[in-house]
Amino acid sequence: MASSYFALVVLLLYLVRTPFAEGAEWTYTGEHGVDQWAKDFPSYCSGQSQSPIDLEASQVTYDSDLQPFTFSNFDNTNGITWTLLNNGHAAQVSIGSGTMQVSGGSLGGTYQVAQFHFHWGSDSTKGSEHTVNGLAYPMELHIVCFNTKYGNIGDSLANPDALAVLGFFFEISSNTNPTMQKLLDGFPNIKYGGNQTSMTPFALTNMMAGSSRYFRYRGGLTTPTCNEIVTWTVFRDTIKISETQMNAFRMLLDTQNNEIVNNYRPVQPLNGRSIRASYDDENFASASGLVFNSLVLVSSYLVSCMCRF
Template sequence: MTILYLLCIIASQLTVVFSSAGNVWTYKDSLGPDHWHLDYPHCGGIRQSPIDLQTRDVVVDQAYLSPIIFSGYDRAPKLFYTLENNGHTVQCGLNDKTMEISGGGLRDTYVAEQFHFHWGATDERGSEHSLNGKHFPMEMHIVHYNKRYENFSISVDKSDGLAVLGFFFEIGRFNKHVQEIIDHFVEIQYKNENITINSIPLNDLMPARLTNYFRYIGSLTTPPCYESVTWTIFNETIEIAEEQLVQFRTTIFENDKSDGGLPMDITDDYRPVQCMFRRRLYASHPSLKYNMEAGKTINSGASYVLSRLVFTYFVCVWSFVT
């Protein structure tokens, strides 16, 4: 049993006397991720997300993890999307329930509900998941609920209730499809502002190659952190221009317009990576187990992960001895 595994067990079993107030949560300070479990017990579970995708540890299963079948992703739905600033992220409600995924090791068919983003204040961080210790500047999640259940609300806490597709962003070419979302930021700058926008095919937002991916069982990455998610993280990244990413960092605020205070940018809206415990990480192709490109890209993002691990170590040790 490794030291890291022991530390994970200690961290998950910690009990505290004091609780944060109400059911309010943030990404920083006394209401940040380190305290979520006080109000949301599931956040202290042993199947939490996100995680660091360690390619050396993956189990390759090409037969089980066949290509995912995307239905309706190649066309724009008839209904408008609902774009909103919920104080934690930019989220787009799809409204139309005709976009589905199946196959790819999924036991059921899942209906697309919404997509949203997580981003950082610098290019070295922002994604929730990391790859061999490397974080990306942004990550997009497309959230689906199990079609066997009536809707998202009923599915959200079921063990097989949700399937989320995760995509990493890298700085590169101007992304005209993401720009269709960014163009509306001025209308949803503050918390709880929302508008309707023209629908676009989800295929336009995703990479061209979708056969190489990682798979594991985890949770929502925000409270209440239900452990109900089958995660699929794709290896191929999405390009976005630096100036587009700046729009995420500077024009979307976490506070309400009526607060009267200075606007507070939503940046670093991501949860730190969680312990794997005894879970397995699967891959759809052998190349993902020995991804040399991933090894070359470990840079300052890795140092940030290391600092988080050191911090967690001292918190766990201090709590254990006291």
């Protein structure tokens, strides 16, 4: 009973990003910033299987056994309630009534969506938690799911396969993303930390990029208490978003009325863990591809700077 209660508390803290302590609150900068997490939360944040990581080509192995995903009710908007929340650290959508589940993808079970949230930078040269060959993206989406085989959230959190998180990178486009705009239309109601509002659900698959190309590794939560209970799936295909839409995220404020920016944890040591990929791409580490992506991000950054004058 005690372990289940503790596990439930940990998940709720992750879902709402409220301060937790083995003695301290947490932030991304300052006294309780990311460089202090291992000291402030030694039981977990100093572990050997931390997240995020750099998805570096020389460490990635193609695995033909990684299967396609099945997304159940990801397109169903009936009987499902969404709450849009500024939790003081990020923009988050919590799933209320209704069931959205993911299986396949060699997850080894069925996982139910609890919430999804975003990590972003102060400009479009940074923001994602995971990186690819050292390259960061402007933003990263995390769809957080818990393992249904344990019957409830609390019991699932006591196990190493408690959570499956689906990660998607964002890439700057000259066009507005209409699905993302449905989410952003609610941002005036969550400008300040702690604000929340109900919103009309939309087909989640319309926001997601392609699901056939992905990376897989074992890791943990990317915020304290950093529990190493996550099966990570990071998708290679990017979601497109305009610079104007990205700036809407940067206008959100935390509980101290500071802009919420750079809310990402730096990449952590791999420590011998395996990274598998569902696809075999000989050009994955192509220098030309990295230069092209870097130029796109630098160009978007310059455009962003000019727009501020």
